[in-house]
Amino acid sequence: MSLANLRTHYTADVEPEKVDNGQKITLAGWVHEVRDLGGICFVVLRDREGKAQVTLVKKKIDKDLFNAARRLVRESVITVTGNVKFEEKAPNGYELLPEEINILNVAGSPLPMDTTGKVDAELDTRLDSRFIDLRRAETTAVFKIRHEVLQAIREYFVKHKFLETATPKVVATATEGGTALFPITYFDREAFLNQSPQLFKQILMSGGFDRVFEIGPIFRAEEHDTRRHLNEATSIDVEVSFADHFDVMEILENLVAYAYTQVIENCKSSLEVLGVELNIPKTPFLKLTYNEVIEIINARSEEKMHWGDDLGTLGEHTVGDYVYETTGESHYFIIDWPTEIKPFYAMPYEDRPEFSKSFDMMHRTMELSSGAQRIHIPSLLKSRIESQGMDPDGFEFYLKAFEYGMPPHAGWGMGCERFVMTMLGTDNIRDTVLFPRDRRRLSP
């Protein structure tokens, strides 16, 4: 006997178009609630797709079955076989009149946290008992939407002839010569967890792969412990040959709009559970130059910004609010950053090399993506590495790919979690990761 045949329907699939009134079905899930009113007992069964009310009238059914139902322990795993009764007044338009209830695993009690939504739990409590937090409709909804975002993004890439790639996470060299690295003992050698697929996706451009995407984990040993930092995150990375920064900005804004479109279309019930109403971002996104951003901040904020400064949190908010007020949109680009505050591989403008062909894509309150046209000229690249105080010898495996026919190319990386977070207005980035890793948290 196949266990899968135990379940005939998800709770949400019991609709008049799919099921006959009186039809015998089997649901499988968790005991969400038991309401014992003496002569009648309601058992609410919950599965991934929703809830169903199982109704037991004492006078009408077997005594043992009735007693078994009354004694069900919350969050135990059960299957219920019974007949569907469509009933407009019932919670989801139907109730199930049971013939058999099968207890597959009894839950311990008390539960480590509440699942009914009646008691608010702190994020840390929820993450400590993530297995039970995930049973809450709100938490499930976030991950259903994350799922849809990823499918939409991949669909967009595949349609536009991108090749999916997987580059190594265990590497010998820091991507950007930075310090935020987790060291690994790799057999008898030292290695690191990769901070970004940057160098590898550029090598693939030399390999003629033309347009690639990768969606995978990145690791940053940053000490930040904020609402919007993770030490292990999912990065959506893109690199395109024979393209400049404007070309890949266009890909990015269209991709964002497409992901919103698909979520709106395919995640109606999850958005409803979260109380989120989405609008498709209007393309093209507004482009502000770095210099314009300085002007906006200095006109509107006490905290002044000088040429060469990076954008602070307050500055991000100031500009984000300005954009939202003037355009009604949350997404925008900041372009033409000073070469010195961008990574060594960003291409300087030929006619004003203190500015680079780089951009950030912003959401109202935070950066979502960084990108640039990259340097494809080996001599210029080497001198940029040196002028940022690093040793080109450490980048030999990378520089070699530029010596024998590297095309001009551009690309970007976007944090998947920040994208989902800004889409849903989630307060903490940890809410968008199943098992977040941060400065303090390594488990579960």
Place this chain on the structure above:
Amino acid sequence: MSLANLRTHYTADVEPEKVDNGQKITLAGWVHEVRDLGGICFVVLRDREGKAQVTLVKKKIDKDLFNAARRLVRESVITVTGNVKFEEKAPNGYELLPEEINILNVAGSPLPMDTTGKVDAELDTRLDSRFIDLRRAETTAVFKIRHEVLQAIREYFVKHKFLETATPKVVATATEGGTALFPITYFDREAFLNQSPQLFKQILMSGGFDRVFEIGPIFRAEEHDTRRHLNEATSIDVEVSFADHFDVMEILENLVAYAYTQVIENCKSSLEVLGVELNIPKTPFLKLTYNEVIEIINARSEEKMHWGDDLGTLGEHTVGDYVYETTGESHYFIIDWPTEIKPFYAMPYEDRPEFSKSFDMMHRTMELSSGAQRIHIPSLLKSRIESQGMDPDGFEFYLKAFEYGMPPHAGWGMGCERFVMTMLGTDNIRDTVLFPRDRRRLSP
């Protein structure tokens, strides 16, 4: 000006249905070959999708252009703008009569390896100069097929209501208590690279996610340095609630058949480049019990197998050949393994606990996937951990998820690289990874 507008077509898109005879187009790519015959010069331009012949007749065109073409350095990056001339006798049915050749990056010489296919290179040489190896049509073909395999697999999962998940790669505990772990310094603590999403995908079953898949990196510090082992690989993982091992075997065989179907349908030219002809594996796959496997081996091989032994390489070949000879198929399952030689989480049969509800999916010469119905009863799980000599305390974060309503569930993991390797008959698993990581190789 947008750089992307430099290219109007891939070489393979120049076909009579898409392009007019005489139409002006721009191709972008690498100088694959220059054949200078004195009065006529042929430049072969190569891009990801193929090659095009650029024909320059000395008498008919500008002298500077002709001389520039003759002097082109192999593997340099160029764009060529010219007029299409459909010509049945030309290599791909057309030649390009150039108006302008633009050199974007000049390649150094000599090249670190040959790209024309005229000189065979050792795998190590190819991997050392992977950026240039990837320009070979055969190498590109493998990664185009890998791309298609992944899209097909995800499509299958999404259609069957699986949720895509991403579980952490940095973990505090070894998945299976094994020793093949890479240690990480995680701030001031010791952590490890995860060997498998096993424990986390099981926790998700307790979280009510019902059916999940994950495609991501796994890390195994095995000392093996063979044709079919990697220390960093891509794992395709599945877990399904209210399912047993037979249910997830059915998912697996259908998935394999679907991936083959999609590759046959969508990767014709890549298969042709590789000289591979694929047949869709027939489902359901043959199921041999572990006991039957012992009988087959002992009847056909000098190397005897005893009850409780794992299957050796020779044994795999013996059984694989037997299956192929008797059924004409390469894929099959071995089911009902001894409980003792499978991981602690495999469910023993109730009526004969020395056998477990576990399986391997085999290809003629190697194991592709392992799976099982899992233990969902906490007391049994704890005693299995202990009887394998491990301490349940180390698994607290995992065992907790079983105490409050864990449904019965089953799942499997399959190595993406081995799947591609067996599909294409690749000799070495490293040929299916862009930048392989093994005992000796950390770069590029």
